Amino acid sequence: MNAFIFPVTALLCAALGYALPGVFAPLKTLIVPLLITIMLGMGMTLTLRDFTDIFNKKRALALGVALQFIVMPLAGLGVSRLLNLNDELTAGMMLVGTSAGGTASNVITYLARGNVALSVSMTLCSTLLSIVLMPLLTWLYIGQKVPVPATDMLIDLVKITLVPLAVGVSLNTFAHRVVARLQSALPAVSIGAIVLIIAIVVALNHANVEKVGLTVVFAVMAHNAAGLICGYLGARALGFDERIARTISIEVGMQNSGLSVALAIKYFSGLSALPGAIFSIWHNVSGALLAGFWASRSQKLGKERKI
Known part of the structure; x- marks a missing residue:
């Protein structure tokens, strides 16, 4: 799959959402079903063995997940404070920061x-942990300023992530022949769902984009960069090789921002969903560019070794 399909399509749909708010804004109720579709599709590409493989990479896995839930929430809060974002946008930044790894990260890796x-x-691990950590960390960091219904968020996370993921894995395990015929189409379905969510959220925030657009874009870019850089440098500092460092960098920097969008709209406001919508666009752009750079570097190094 071409890495640039994600960012190009995401940018196009964001532009459509902004240009045609009357078309996409009424589709607000589709956000959660679309997210469930993405998680179901992800589950259908996995097996029970993928879960057991987690225990074979304990040290790298522990580092990556720790950075995920330490760096990204702190970076989200820090950037929000530095740019003096209002409470609604801060809540949106924190929801992005406390999310699990993004669904596109495996492709970018x-x-x-x-x-x-x-x-x-x-x-997988960050998704399962986020069911508890996402509402908990959001409440710990901003609970005193913004009401965070942690229990309700926890219930929704189970419905939106854990249940469809488990159903997908079960289908792939017990009806693999049928699922195998569908797997080639799953990436396209996920891309379609993600970019439609982006278009809907941009449409819902049509009136806010001009007011806070550039500030939020800068905040999102800084937040994403913090995850990518800290993930890579943290892994290299602890002695992991280049491939592991790249993987941890991508996993920490790319968030499941679609989930943060769904929760922001339900529990906060359309404005709170804006950071997640912009993050959905930008992390695919930065991820695609980084993947292209690292892939070309690997190819160049491979040629030099042959010589």
Whole structure:
């Protein structure tokens, strides 16, 4: 799959959402079903063995997940404070920061010549942990300023992530022949769902984009960069090889921002969903560019070794 399909399509749909708010805004109720579809599709590409493989990469996995839930929430809060974002936008930044690894990270890791097995394990582990940590961390960091219904968020996370993921894995385990015929189409379905969510959220925030658009874009770019840089440098500092470092970088920097969008709209406001919508666009752009750079670097190094 071409790495640039994600960012190009995401940018196009964001532009459509902004240009045609009357078309996309009424589709607000589709956000949660679309997210469930993405998680179901992800589950249908995994097996029970993917879960057991987590225990074969304990040290790298522990580092990646720790950075995921330490760096990204702190970076989200820090950037919000530095740019003096209001309470609604801060809530949106924190929801992004406390999310699990993004659904596109496994594809980007593959294109970047990273360790795909580790990427899948990290995504799985952070997704399962986020069911508890996402509402907990959001409440700990901003609960005093913004009411955070942690219990309700926890219930929704189970419905939106854990249940469809488990159903997908079960289908792939017990009806593999049928699912195998569908797997080639699953990436396209996920891309379609993600970019439609982006278009809907941009449409819902049509009136806010001009007011806070550039500030939020800068905040999101800084937040994403913090995850990518800290993930890579943290892994290298602890002695992991280049492939592992690339994988941890991508996993930490790419968030499941679609989930943060769904929760922001339900529990906060359309404005709170804006950071997640912009993050959905930008992390695919930065991930695709980084994957292209690392892939070309690997190819160049491979040629030099042959010489």
